[in-house]
Amino acid sequence: MQPRPRGFVQGLRATLVLSRAERRDVIVSAALLLAAALLPLIATDYWLSIGISIASFTVLATSWALFSGPTNYISLASAAFFGIGMYMVGAGLPYLPFPLLVLIAGVAGVLVSAVVGLATLRISGVYFVIFTLGLAELVRQVVAWAQHVMGASSGLYVLISISDPTLYWLLLGMATVVYLVGWFIGRSRLGFALRIIGNDEVVAVHCGINTARAKVVLFVISSTFASVTGALLAPRYSYVEPSIAFSPFLSFEVVIMALLGGVHRLWGPLVGVIPFTLLWEFISSKFPTQTTILLGACFLLIVYFIPRGVVGLLEDLFRQRYGALKALFKSGGGGRA
Amino acid sequence: MDVIIIGLLLGGNYAIMAMGLQLQYGVARIMNLASGEVLVCGAFGAIWLFTAYSLSPLLALIGVVPAAFVVNWAIYWLMILPLVKRAKTQGQLEVDCILATFGLSFMAIGILLAMFGGEFLAYSYLARPFEILGQPYSLNRVVAFLCSTVLCVGLYLWLHHTRAGLTLRAVSVNPSAAGLVSINVARTSALAFALGGAVSASGGALLSMFLTFDASTGVMFTMKALVIVIMGGLGDIRGSIIAAFILGLTETAVATYIDPGLTLAAAYVLFIVILLVRPEGLLGRPSS
Numbered sequence: 001m002q003p004r005p006r007g008f009v010q011g012l013r014a015t016l017v018l019s020r021a022e023r024r025d026v027i028v029s030a031a032l033l034l035a036a037a038l039l040p041l042i043a044t045d046y047w048l049s050i051g052i053s054i055a056s057f058t059v060l061a062t063s064w065a066l067f068s069g070p071t072n073y074i075s076l077a078s079a080a081f082f083g084i085g086m087y088m089v090g091a092g093l094p095y096l097p098f099p100l101l102v103l104i105a106g107v108a109g110v111l112v113s114a115v116v117g118l119a120t121l122r123i124s125g126v127y128f129v130i131f132t133l134g135l136a137e138l139v140r141q142v143v144a145w146a147q148h149v150m151g152a153s154s155g156l157y158v159l160i161s162i163s164d165p166t167l168y169w170l171l172l173g174m175a176t177v178v179y180l181v182g183w184f185i186g187r188s189r190l191g192f193a194l195r196i197i198g199n200d201e202v203v204a205v206h207c208g209i210n211t212a213r214a215k216v217v218l219f220v221i222s223s224t225f226a227s228v229t230g231a232l233l234a235p236r237y238s239y240v241e242p243s244i245a246f247s248p249f250l251s252f253e254v255v256i257m258a259l260l261g262g263v264h265r266l267w268g269p270l271v272g273v274i275p276f277t278l279l280w281e282f283i284s285s286k287f288p289t290q291t292t293i294l295l296g297a298c299f300l301l302i303v304y305f306i307p308r309g310v311v312g313l314l315e316d317l318f319r320q321r322y323g324a325l326k327a328l329f330k331s332g333g334g335g336r337a
Numbered sequence: 338m339d340v341i342i343i344g345l346l347l348g349g350n351y352a353i354m355a356m357g358l359q360l361q362y363g364v365a366r367i368m369n370l371a372s373g374e375v376l377v378c379g380a381f382g383a384i385w386l387f388t389a390y391s392l393s394p395l396l397a398l399i400g401v402v403p404a405a406f407v408v409n410w411a412i413y414w415l416m417i418l419p420l421v422k423r424a425k426t427q428g429q430l431e432v433d434c435i436l437a438t439f440g441l442s443f444m445a446i447g448i449l450l451a452m453f454g455g456e457f458l459a460y461s462y463l464a465r466p467f468e469i470l471g472q473p474y475s476l477n478r479v480v481a482f483l484c485s486t487v488l489c490v491g492l493y494l495w496l497h498h499t500r501a502g503l504t505l506r507a508v509s510v511n512p513s514a515a516g517l518v519s520i521n522v523a524r525t526s527a528l529a530f531a532l533g534g535a536v537s538a539s540g541g542a543l544l545s546m547f548l549t550f551d552a553s554t555g556v557m558f559t560m561k562a563l564v565i566v567i568m569g570g571l572g573d574i575r576g577s578i579i580a581a582f583i584l585g586l587t588e589t590a591v592a593t594y595i596d597p598g599l600t601l602a603a604a605y606v607l608f609i610v611i612l613l614v615r616p617e618g619l620l621g622r623p624s625s
C-alpha cells in the first residue's frame with residue numbers, strides 16, 4: 001500500500017459517517033451497555049460472579065470471532081494467550097503494580113502471537129489449526145520447565161484484592177473496546193480484505209491483498225485481547241500454576257460459544273456466550289463427571305444442525321417471514337441483509 | 338547409544354500411528370483430530386482384554402483391528418460423508434471436519450471416562466530384559482517395534498503392489514481425476530478412512546504394551562501424528578516413516594538430556610523448523 005495520508009484521514013472520516021440505522025444501533029448498544037453496567041448494583045454475589053464469567057467470555061469469544069469469523073481459520077490458542085496474561089500478572093505481582101502488569105501482559109500477547117502468526121499463517125490453514133491446538137500445552141511445558149530450572153515452586157500466589165464489581169466493570173470496559181475495535185475493523189480496508197480472504201484466498205492474492213499481513217495483524221489483535229483478559233482475571237484465582245493457567249478446555253469453550261452464537265455478525269458471539277455460560281454453570285454443578293461428553297455433543301450439534309449459529313438461524317427465519325410478506329404485498333423496499 | 342536405540346524403538350511405533358493419520362488425511366482428505374482417541378481406544382481394548390481374559394496384546398490385535406475398521410467405516414458414512422456433500426469448498430470441509438472430529442474426540446473421552454474411570458491404566462506383558470549390543474532393553478518394546486514394522490511394510494507393499502492400493506494412491510493424488518477413471522471416490526475414501534482408523538487402533542494396542550494410558554492422553558498422540566505427517570509430507574508413507582524416526586529420536590534425546598516434560602515442545606520445534614524451511618514436508622510434493 002502506498003502512503004496516502006490525506007486519503008487515510010478522509011477514509012477515517014468516511015468510516016465514522018453513520019447512516020440512520022447505524023445511529024439507531026449505536027443508541028441501542030449504548031443503552032444495553034448501560035443496563036449491563038448496572039448489574040453489580042442489584043445482583044447478589046453469585047449472579048455477579050456469573051456476570052463476570054459472561055463478561056470475560058464475551059471478550060474472549062468476540063475477539064476470537066474477529067479473526068476466525070471472516071477468515072475461517074479456527075484458532076485454538078485462546079487458552080495459551082489467556083494463560084500467558086495470567087502468568088505475567090502472577091509472576092510479576094511482587095515486583096510491579098497491577099496496571100503495569102496488565103500492560104506487559106498485552107505486550108507479551110502481541111509478541112507471542114506475532115511469532116506464531118508469522119510462522120504459521122503464511123501457509124494453508126490446517127497448519128495454523130494444528131499449531132494452535134498444541135500451543136497452550138507447549139507454553140505450559142516451557143513455563144513448567146523454566147520454573148523447574150530456576151528452582152522456583154510451580155505455583156504462584158496472586159495476592160491482590162480487586163473487588164468483584166470493579167473487575168466486572170473492567171471486563172465490561174474491555175468488551176466495549178473489543179466491540180469498538182471490531183466495528184471499526186469491519187468498516188475498514190482490513191476488514192474488507194479479511195472477508196475476501198475468507199471467501200477465496202487465491203482471489204484475495206490476485207486482488208493485490210497482502211494476505212499474510214492482514215491475517216497476522218488480525219490474529220495479533222485477537223490474541224492480545226485474550227492475554228489482557230487473562231491478566232485481568234488473575235486476581236480472581238489467587239493461586240496460579242501452569243496446569244490451571246493453561247487449561248486447554250478454555251479454548252474449546254470459547255470456540256463453541258462463538259460458533260453457537262454465530263461469527264458473521266459482531267454481536268453473534270454474545271448470543272452464544274450468555275446461554276452457554278448459564279447452561280454450563282448448571283451442567284457442571286449437576287453433572288460434573290459428564291462435562292467432556294456434553295462438550296463433544298455441543299460441537300457435533302453445532303456442526304450438523306446450526307452451522308451458522310443461532311444468529312444465522314434467526315436471520316433465515318426472519319428472511320422467510322419477510323420474503324413471504326414481501327410476496328404477499330408485492331412491495332419493493334430493500335432490507336439490510 | 339542407549340538413546341538412539343530407544344528412540345528408534347519409539348519411532349517405529351510412532352510410524353504406525355502416523356500411518357493411520359496419513360491414510361485418513363492424505364487419501365480421504367479428512368483432517369481427523371480424533372485419531373489419537375482411536376489409538377487410545379485400541380490401547381484400552383488391549384488393556385481390557387489382557388486384564389479381564391489375560392489375552393496377549395498380540396492376539397488382542399485380531400479383535401481390536403476389525404472392530405476399529407468397522408467403527409471408522411460407520412463414522413465415515415454416517416458423519417463425514419454428509420459434511421463432504423454439504424461443503425462448497427475444501428476450506429469449508431476442513432473447518433467442518435475439524436469441528437466434527439473434535440466433537441467425536443470429546444465424546445470418546447467422555448465414554449472412556451465413564452467406562453474405565455480417570456486413572457492411568459497399564460499392564461505388565463513381556464517385561465523381560467532383552468539384549469541389543471550388550472545392553473538390556475525391555476522385550477515388550479522390541480516386540481512392539483517388530484510388529485509395527487511388519488504392519489508398516491505390509492501396508493506399503495499393499496499400497497504399491499495391488500490394484501486396491503493403486504486406487505487409494507490415485508485418490509490421494511487427485512480425487513476428481515480419480516473419479517474420471519471410474520474410481521468410486523466415496524467408497525475408496527471410506528476404505529482409506531476405515532483402514533486408517535484400524536491402523537491407529539493397532540498402534541494403540543502395541544503402545545499399550547509399554548506405555549501407560551488414561552482416557553485423556555489421546556490429544557498428545559493426535560498432535561504427534563500430525564507433526565509426523567506434515568514433516569514427512571502429505572500422501573507419502575516413506576516420508577512419514579522417516580519423520581517418525583526423527584521424532585522418536587528427538588523426543589528421546591530431549592527427555593534424556595534436558596527434561597522429560599518437554600517432549601511436546603521438542604515435537605513443536607521440529608514442526609516450526611519444517612514449516613519455515615520446507616512446508617511441503619521432507620518428501621512431499623509442493624502443493625499447487
